[in-house]
Amino acid sequence: MDINKELEYLESVEREGPDKVFTMYLNTDPSDPEQQGREWKIQFKNGIRNFEKYLEEADDKEELKSFQQVKQKVEKFIRGNEQQFRRGVIVFATADEEVWFATRVQMRLQTEFYWQETPLVEQLKKLKEQYPKTGIILVQQNQVRVIESYLNELEMEKNYELDIEVDDWREKTAMGPGNPTIQKDDLNARFEANKHRWYKSLAPKIDKQAKDRAWENIIIIGEPGQAQAFQNQMTKQVDEVINKNMLDHEASKILGEIFG
Structure with a gap:
């Protein structure tokens, strides 16, 4: 995995309209006292649900549709890889798959979710430096x-x-x-x-x-x-x-x- 190339591409992404970029940093570290009961599953479910609920309340049907398409892809990745999870999971995704970056990492992350015009790459940058x-x-x-x-x-x-x-x-x-x-x-x-x-x-x-x-x-x-x-x-x-x-x-x- 060449993080330099990934970062260069992600930093160039800026979306317009309802098909925004989903960013997720998920702490799945089994050695973390706060993850002893695999609490990441609840955090993941709640993080996704909060965006869905917000878009439903905003009555933005196009953006909700885009988000739900991303949700399906991310949930499929989680289901297919959770037995091999390490200390963290990073995902960047758009509904049209112009952006799709999903990986398991051997570093503890701070759990964060974003749905906006640009990917949030600050944690990824810090990992590259560390x-x-x-x-x-x-x-x-x-x-x-x-x-x-x-x-x-x-x-x-x-x-x-x-x-x-x-x-x-x-x-x-x-x-x-x-x-x-x-x-x-x-x-x-x-x-x-x-x-x-x-x-x-x-x-x-x-x-x-x-x-x-x-x-x-x-x-x-x-x-x-x-x-x-x-x-x-x-x-x-x-x-x-x-x-x-x-x-x-x-x-x-x-x-x-x-x-x-």
């Missing part, structure tokens, strides 16, 4: 793990391991062989003697990924000395270094450490 496309590089001696996150979602993951026998990095796969066994003390000694050369041979690959995949933020995580050693070999600017060993942690826990 959760940019981020390259996370986890280092642990002869192992490097690369995670790409966008809008707090895992987009890509790669794992590299230095083959001590041939002194070269290889990308690990589920079917790939493990690194030859090496005693910890031997590895520690060889790492201290060779870490700058080892990391220098891998860093250009990570720099290229950062450029090709348009990372807006780069974070390195690793124990003191290891994280800084890798940072020193990169040409791309590193925005943050976190001195923790999290190489083997679940991606969700790593994202939680960074984004909260």
Whole structure:
């Protein structure tokens, strides 16, 4: 999902007449104390009903018809996706489908509903700023793990391991062989003697990924000395270094450490 393109388009939309734009930000976060009973269902129902009631009382038949067409599309999306809801739902929609943007997101939202001439994109902008496309590089001696996150979602993951026998990095796969066994003390000694050369041979690959995949933020995580050693070999600017060993942690826990 390219939020930059979506935002550019949504900000250009301005409707006239009865077919206005529906905007919805819906908090569905199960970890939110206010959502323990799936209260979002009631909030969604009430939000829709309030617009319908207002248009009925205004006796605006054309606009009511447009809104009810949008309502059907949005309700269909909710029914079809509620079992996979994450922390929030964002919808922008018009009856003629000139505008249709509906997505589940891994960020908590403030529940809001709008029906007006233009989409309300302020929350979407804030999410883009808070959760940019981020390259996370986890280092642990002869192992490097690369995670790409966008809008707090895992987009890509790669794992590299230095083959001590041939002194070269290889990308690990589920079917790939493990690194030859090496005693910890031997590895520690060889790492201290060779870490700058080892990391220098891998860093250009990570720099290229950062450029090709348009990372807006780069974070390195690793124990003191290891994280800084890798940072020193990169040409791309590193925005943050976190001195923790999290190489083997679940991606969700790593994202939680960074984004909260």
